[in-house]
Amino acid sequence: MSRDRAALGAFLRSRRDRLTPSQAGIEPFPGARRVPGLRRDELAVAAGVSPDYYSRLEQGRQANVSADVLDALARALRLDEVERAHLRDLATPTPHRQATPGTVQRPDPGLLRLMHTLDHVPVLLLGYRGEVLARNALLPQVLGNSLEPGASFVRYMFQEPIARERIINWRDFASATVATMRREIARRPHDQRLTALVDDLRATDRDVARWWDDHGVRDYASVSKRIQHPTAGPLSFDIEIVCAPHEPDQRLVVYTAEPDSPTARVLPILASWNAVPHR
Numbered sequence: 001m002s003r004d005r006a007a008l009g010a011f012l013r014s015r016r017d018r019l020t021p022s023q024a025g026i027e028p029f030p031g032a033r034r035v036p037g038l039r040r041d042e043l044a045v046a047a048g049v050s051p052d053y054y055s056r057l058e059q060g061r062q063a064n065v066s067a068d069v070l071d072a073l074a075r076a077l078r079l080d081e082v083e084r085a086h087l088r089d090l091a092t093p094t095p096h097r098q099a100t101p102g103t104v105q106r107p108d109p110g111l112l113r114l115m116h117t118l119d120h121v122p123v124l125l126l127g128y129r130g131e132v133l134a135r136n137a138l139l140p141q142v143l144g145n146s147l148e149p150g151a152s153f154v155r156y157m158f159q160e161p162i163a164r165e166r167i168i169n170w171r172d173f174a175s176a177t178v179a180t181m182r183r184e185i186a187r188r189p190h191d192q193r194l195t196a197l198v199d200d201l202r203a204t205d206r207d208v209a210r211w212w213d214d215h216g217v218r219d220y221a222s223v224s225k226r227i228q229h230p231t232a233g234p235l236s237f238d239i240e241i242v243c244a245p246h247e248p249d250q251r252l253v254v255y256t257a258e259p260d261s262p263t264a265r266v267l268p269i270l271a272s273w274n275a276v277p278h279r
Contacts (some may be wrong), residue, residue: 005060006088007186012058014215015077016043024076027206030192046076077236082183086217089186107149115252119253120267122237122255123205128184129194130154133250139257142166142227142235142255154181154197168234171207178211179218186217202233220251232270235263 016131017037021028024038024046033039038046044054049069056062070091074084105127115123115136122145126132140146144162147153149234157163157170157177164170185194201208220241227235235257242252257263 001250005062007058008087009058009213010143011087011090012073012077015039015083017185021045021079023078032120043076047072049073065090082217082219085219086186100269103131105129105131108244108250110244111242111250111252114242118254120271121257124153124253126153126251126253128188128249129197130181138267139255141273142229144230152197154201158201158208164187166227166229168228169224173223173225174207175211175216175219176223178208180220182212182215183217183219188240205275225255229270232266233262235266237263254264 007271017035019037021038021042024042026042026046029039029042039057040054041051044051047054047069049072053062057065067088070084072089074087077083079087107125111125112134115125115134119136119138122142123136124132124139125134130153132147132149132153134149135147143156144166145156145160148157152175158176163174167179181194181198185191185198188194198212203209204214220243222241224240226241227237229235237255237257240254240256242254244250257267
């Protein structure tokens with residue numbers, strides 16, 4: 001079984017396990033239940049496919065899956081839009097996928113210019129592997145790590161103790177990071193550097209392994225982040241994501257603060273401490 005097909009089967013099982021017959025809008029089949037959610041044959045009926053066909057899907061033995069079947073499964077499993085897109089990526093036959101070359105991403109000039117106009121708040125430019133492509137001088141003051149271009153923001157989140165110390169809602173933010181990485185690896189199953197990063201984190205971090213096994217997926221989205229700064233005290237940010245239409249694989253991560261909030265008032269003081277040049 002290929003890695004792609006194994007991932008498809010595992011995702012379908014995880015979504016089936018979380019859904020009860022009543023949530024799926026069907027009557028439960030008779031007999032003792034040995035699974036927490038839908039049975040395979042119940043999902044097959046709900047999606048309008050044969051039980052044998054669905055079994056082949058979960059077992060990774062079905063080479064091709066039509067768009068109509070994917071839509072039917074998504075409806076039966078009550079998938080949201082991100083999960084639907086993830087299902088389509090997993091089901092796309094491997095020979096028709098374009099392998100992602102292992103080249104180093106270069107920061108987009110337009111996003112760099114935008115970053116440098118936002119010196120009053122922390123800003124980070126990330127590539128799709130979670131690599132730091134650029135950041136402004138205020139970001140290290142807030143996160144407690146230099147995060148030089150080329151560093152892995154994902155490794156900072158899981159392998160640098162200061163991330164857990166400073167990010168008050170680290171667990172929420174970290175689990176979202178894992179769900180985002182799962183989304184990226186489904187888009188790029190041939191990217192060896194991305195796969196190696198995920199495999200290493202799963203092997204060395206129990207939190208990553210547990211969240212990965214949950215099969216949650218999400219795209220980059222605006223979230224809140226709360227920081228406990230050792231000198232400035234508690235800081236509260238809303239994280240906004242900016243993408244350029246011509247460069248969808250890079251994301252400008254902007255830490256915004258409510259005007260006249262305690263965080264907004266202390267940021268100029270933090271900026272005045274900066275001795276780190278712009279990158």
